[in-house]
Amino acid sequence: MTRTQVAIVGAGPAGLTLAHLLRRQGVEAVVLERRTRAHVESRLRAGVLEQPTVDLLRELGLAARLDAEAMTHRGVRLRFAGATHRLDLSGLTGGRAITIYGQHELVKDLIAARLADGDPILFEVDEVELSGLDADPVVRYLRHGRRRELRCSIVAGADGFRGVTRGYLPGTVFEQLQPFAWLGILARTAPSSDELVYAAHEDGFALHSMRGPALTRQYVQVPPDVDVAAWPAERIWQTLRRRLGHGDGLDLPVGPILDVTVAAMRAVVTEPMRHGRLFLLGDAAHIVPATGAKGLNLAVADAAALSYAIGAWAGGAPAELDRYSSRCLDRVWRTQRFSVWLSQLTHRLPGEDAVDRRLRETALSELVSCPHTGAAFAERYVGQPLPTPWWWNG
Ligand code: RFL
C-alpha cells in the first residue's frame, strides 16, 4: 500500500490502541514498527491498567483474554514507619479498581485482533523519515532491503521515547531527571500479597508487584548510576525483605530471578504535541516517573483523544485536530504532577534529613487515615475518565 489516511509509527500500546479506535470510525491506517512481532510481544514493561483503560478495551471488544486471565485489585498497600496499611481503592471510588496485566500481553492481544481484522502492521521497518508535514505527509522507510514511501493525510508519532518522530517537533521539551532509579526484578516466585505493596523505607523505596500466580515483578530504589553487577541475587532479596517488611504480614520467598533491568525516572513533556500534520502520542510525547504506574494509561488516553480528533476531521470537522494537543496536555501535566509527587513521597531523596522523613511519614499517614486525602489519591490512582466526549456516545 502506498497511500493511507493515517500512518502510525510504532506498534506499542499507543499506536495499536489508536489503530483500533480509528478502525471503529472507518478511518484507514497503516502501522509501521521497527522491531519484529516476537520482540514487541515479549518486551517487559508496565503491569497496571487503570479502570478507564480496561473499560475502553472492553468497549472495543479487545478484553476477552484480559477478562479471563488478569487480576483485579480493589486495594493497595502502603508501608512506612514499620507498618503496612491498606487503602481501599474500590471503597473510596465507588467500586473502581486497577487490573494487573502485563503490557506485552496487552500488546499481543491488540496485534492479534488487528491482524485478524485484516488490517496492516508492517514489522521490521527501519530508517523512518518524515516530510511534507505542512500539508501532504510522506513517510519514507526501509523494509527488507527495499526503500518505500507511504503517503498519508496524518502521521501519528507513537514510537516511544527513543523513537524518531519527536525529533520533528520544534516546540519546547520540559525534562527533569529524578535523583533515583529503579532496579526491576522479575522472579519465578508466588506473589506474597494479593495486592501491590509500595514501601517507603528509610533505606529507600521498594515495590512488590506481580504478573501472575507464580511470577513477581518487584522494584528497589537505586542510584541513577547504579552498577547492576553490584546487585547479586542475595543482595536483591535481602533488600526487598528489609524494605517490604518480611515477616510482618509479607512472607517473601526467594526464587529464581529471570530478569534484572534498570529504569531511569524522568518527567518529560513535549509542548505542543503537534506540528502540522504530525501528532505525537504516548511516550513519544511524554514520560512520567514509573511510581504512579501511569505511562501506558496515559498513552491510551492520548490515543482516545487523537482518534476522536481524527474521526471528527474525517467527518468534516477539522477544528478538533487543533484542540488535540491542549486537551491532552491538561491530563499529561496532572498525571505528571501525581507521578512526581508520589515518587518523592515514597523515595529516599539525596540530602534529606530527619525532619524531611517525619514530614513524609506524616503525609503518608494522612493518606491512609484521612478519608478525603485517601479518596483524592484513590481517584487518581484508579484513573480519571478519558479526556474526550466518546465518539461512540455521539
Ligand atoms: P512504547 O511502548 O515504547 O512503544 C513504541 C513502539 O515504537 C517502536 N519504535 C519505532 N517504530 C518505527 N520506527 C521507529 N523509528 C521506532 N522507534 C521505536 C518501538 O519498537 C515500540 O514498539 O510506547 P507507547 O506505545 O507510547 O507506550 C508507553 C508505555 O510503553 C510506557 O509508558 C509504560 O511502559 C510505562 N510504564 C508503566 N506504565 C503504566 O501505565 N503502568 C505501569 O505499571 C508501568 N510500569 C513503566 C512501568 C515503564 C517502565 N520502564 C521500562 C521505564 C515500569 C517500568 C520499569
Ligand code: PHB
Ligand atoms: C509494575 O507492576 O510494573 C508496576 C506496578 C506499579 C507501579 C509501577 C510498576 O506503580
